Amino acid sequence: MTTPAVVPVEQYVASLNRKRTAAGVLFRDARDKVLLLQPSYKPNWEIPGGAGEADESPWDTAAREVAEELGITDRPVGALLVVDYVRPQDGRDEGVVFVFDGGLLDEADLVGLSFIDGEILAADLCTEDEARALVKPLLADRIASALRAVKTNRTVLCEQGRPIG
Template identity: 70%
Template structure:
């Protein structure tokens, strides 16, 4: 037996924290707010920059929490400053098109009266119109993934729960 045969195995190399963190997978995040009226219709926004409609919300920016995002987007898109309700949906979204995987949060905005939409002015021109729609109407205006997510959000709001979803479908 030689001296090299009795040597201890090489220790696992430990990366510096910055290098380790840089090697972790990146996920995009977005946050939105579900508003509904007394009839159970959902508030949808017509964006000026794409054909499909949305709920108030958008991408989480660097160093911003999902709830800060939702509040910021309400102000930017609708000029509203109001408290958010509880978390209704956490939805894992697989990579699609050219987008990486992501996590989408939907918060409860509560029940609004149609009069709260009368005379709305959209501050930045990003939104063309807003209105309440049944889920059947919403399915015609939304991407299927968002429509499925809204069904889960409505059910969570009714049941007082938070829905864990994957691709808009409840998993738990």
């Protein structure tokens, strides 16, 4: 009987899969219109959120991005709505995107938004159909999955924005 080769720990750890992460937050109003942001640096609108930094948890990423983009620091990140596996594309490695529930916004909340650093030009509440016209198709699918998660009170697992299983 042969003994299997043992790989040194450092070599094993170096061989492990690494994925980029991002986190977004779905804010909506009482009619299920979704808060979208118009970034200054790209043509498509987005939900609040962005890329995870080194050693940052997805919920910390979401909270940081909401604070940076909207000036909201007094609302905790809510339930996990979507976990979306994203395949490698456009020179980017594969990744995992998390979407959290930001809860309901009212008019006072919208008036209180502050776009501090010039990254965001505008914000608007949009229906799912209106959002589909403003965001990339992948995000439109992810938003639809997040709205489904809100209605069913269950996290939706996705690949490329579309529910699996």
